[in-house]
Amino acid sequence: MKILDKKQLAPEIVKFVVEAPLIAKKAQPGHFIILRYKENGERIPLTIADFDREKGTITLVCQGIGKSTREINQMEKGDSFLDLLGPLGKAYPVQKLGTVVCVAGGLGVAPLYPKAKALHEAGNRVIGLVGAQRKEMLIMAEEMAAVCDELQFSTDDGSFGHHGLVTEPLRAVLAREKVDEVVAVGPVPMMAAAVKVATEFNVPVVVSLNALMVDGTGMCGGCRVTVGGQTKFCCVDGPTFDGAVVDFHELLMRQRYYRDQEKEALHRCKLEEAGK
Numbered sequence: 162m163k164i165l166d167k168k169q170l171a172p173e174i175v176k177f178v179v180e181a182p183l184i185a186k187k188a189q190p191g192h193f194i195i196l197r198y199k200e201n202g203e204r205i206p207l208t209i210a211d212f213d214r215e216k217g218t219i220t221l222v223c224q225g226i227g228k229s230t231r232e233i234n235q236m237e238k239g240d241s242f243l244d245l246l247g248p249l250g251k252a253y254p255v256q257k258l259g260t261v262v263c264v265a266g267g268l269g270v271a272p273l274y275p276k277a278k279a280l281h282e283a284g285n286r287v288i289g290l291v292g293a294q295r296k297e298m299l300i301m302a303e304e305m306a307a308v309c310d311e312l313q314f315s316t317d318d319g320s321f322g323h324h325g326l327v328t329e330p331l332r333a334v335l336a337r338e339k340v341d342e343v344v345a346v347g348p349v350p351m352m353a354a355a356v357k358v359a360t361e362f363n364v365p366v367v368v369s370l371n372a373l374m375v376d377g378t379g380m381c382g383g384c385r386v387t388v389g390g391q392t393k394f395c396c397v398d399g400p401t402f403d404g405a406v407v408d409f410h411e412l413l414m415r416q417r418y419y420r421d422q423e424k425e426a427l428h429r430c431k432l433e434e435a436g437k
């Protein structure tokens with residue numbers, strides 16, 4: 162799986178265009194892949210941020226926050242990943258609804274973009290709301306601009322666009338006009354807040370959950386989430402779910418489960434990088 166192109170989008174966030182014709186042929190918005198970058202390497206789930214069936218390529222966006230993702234981001238154009246498994250998950254059901262607000266926080270814009278693109282192509286009016294901690298962390302702005310009828314940015318520190326949380330412009334848009342669906346993707350607290358706002362306005366809200374995954378095929382149970390009081394597996398039943406009935410508190414707790422081990426692995430990785 163050869164890397165055909167690599168671009169640094171923001172500090173620690175890298176975009177790869179990868180030769181994967183069989184995956185590109187079947188990819189739909191909402192799908193993801195599991196990547197192994199080397200023998201015995203960790204299995205990393207990454208959303209398919211874009212695909213080109215004619216060129217046989219898929220686009221992946223990786224944030225180097227742990228040992229494996231930092232090593233992935235050091236790979237270069239011309240290198241090859243060991244293997245990619247996919248497309249996995251259920252596709253986001255794209256319909257012509259009318260007006261859809263697509264809200265992204267941080268890296269959430271990578272899974273959001275193919276949904277916004279497909280909604281736009283299906284004839285919806287798409288309003289994009291993209292938030293990040295600071296200006297340099299805003300990614301895929303050009304891509305989103307190409308598929309949104311209206312696009313607003315927010316930054317936590319006020320360095321670009323609205324100063325504050327992305328849910329604030331969401332509230333303003335919902336108060337301003339009739340919206341048929343909200344699609345929210347990002348960190349769990351951001352998705353939970355977006356669901357709360359959308360629900361206040363009685364607007365259906367779809368989220369894309371980023372649960373911990375191992376096999377990606379429904380066998381390990383690592384990605385289980387509670388949706389509507391039922392146990393679901395993010396990898397085979399999702400990652401797209403009706404946000405109004407997701408147990409976000411449980412998801413947050415499960416995401417934090419391996420935090421100590423992750424910290425230790427990252428610390429070791431940084432020492433290795435520093436040659437100690």
Ligand code: FES
Nearest residue numbers: 375377379382396
């Ligand atoms: S990742 Fe193993 S069941 Fe979903």
